[in-house]
Amino acid sequence: MTSHDPASVTKGPSTFADILEAADRYAATFGHGRLSPIPARAMAIVSCMDCRFDPLSCFDMEPGDVHIIRNAGARVSADVLRSLIMSTIKLDVSRIAVVHHTQCATHSLSSMDVAQAVLEKTGNDPAGIDFMTTYDGHHTLLSDVRDLANCPYLPRGTAVAGFVFEVETGRVKQTTDLFTVR
Numbered sequence: 001m002t003s004h005d006p007a008s009v010t011k012g013p014s015t016f017a018d019i020l021e022a023a024d025r026y027a028a029t030f031g032h033g034r035l036s037p038i039p040a041r042a043m044a045i046v047s048c049m050d051c052r053f054d055p056l057s058c059f060d061m062e063p064g065d066v067h068i069i070r071n072a073g074a075r076v077s078a079d080v081l082r083s084l085i086m087s088t089i090k091l092d093v094s095r096i097a098v099v100h101h102t103q104c105a106t107h108s109l110s111s112m113d114v115a116q117a118v119l120e121k122t123g124n125d126p127a128g129i130d131f132m133t134t135y136d137g138h139h140t141l142l143s144d145v146r147d148l149a150n151c152p153y154l155p156r157g158t159a160v161a162g163f164v165f166e167v168e169t170g171r172v173k174q175t176t177d178l179f180t181v182r
């Protein structure tokens with residue numbers, strides 16, 4: 001069996017043949033080999049990992065345009081902050097959009113709920129892991145955006161705002177004020 005054998009291409013949990021086969025086709029017509037690592041739109045997007053949201057299509061962007069940093073719930077975790085500092089300080093990003101979405105799984109359960117599920121499925125207690133869930137998505141988004149605007153490690157003048165993508169309609173609304181790092 002090889003990755004080039006169509007019979008081996010499955011979406012099963014035990015093989016990556018499907019993505020390798022797709023990557024072969026992608027490389028055959030690849031045209032982005034000379035892109036700059038500096039995002040052309042000077043923007044970083046922090047979004048949920050939800051598979052229904054496609055930032056590039058939604059915002060009419062292409063490879064080379066934007067940094068996209070994703071995690072469960074679009075939370076500004078310590079690691080997201082690390083990436084945003086790299087984006088702004090080293091790669092000329094001057095705008096940060098934090099994009100939540102409707103029907104987010106992280107808005108309907110507690111961190112303890114997740115910990116309990118981990119315990120049931122693995123037998124191990126993930127004590128010490130903050131799953132950063134919330135029952136108030138808007139407050140959490142506003143709080144994360146404000147924290148970014150007040151972050152002393154982002155350049156002055158960096159624009160920050162919060163948005164919500166509606167998975168039902170494809171529409172995006174800005175749901176926080178526009179903040180500027182001072």
Ligand SMILES: [Zn+2]
Binds near residue numbers: 050074101104106
């Ligand atoms: Zn989500």
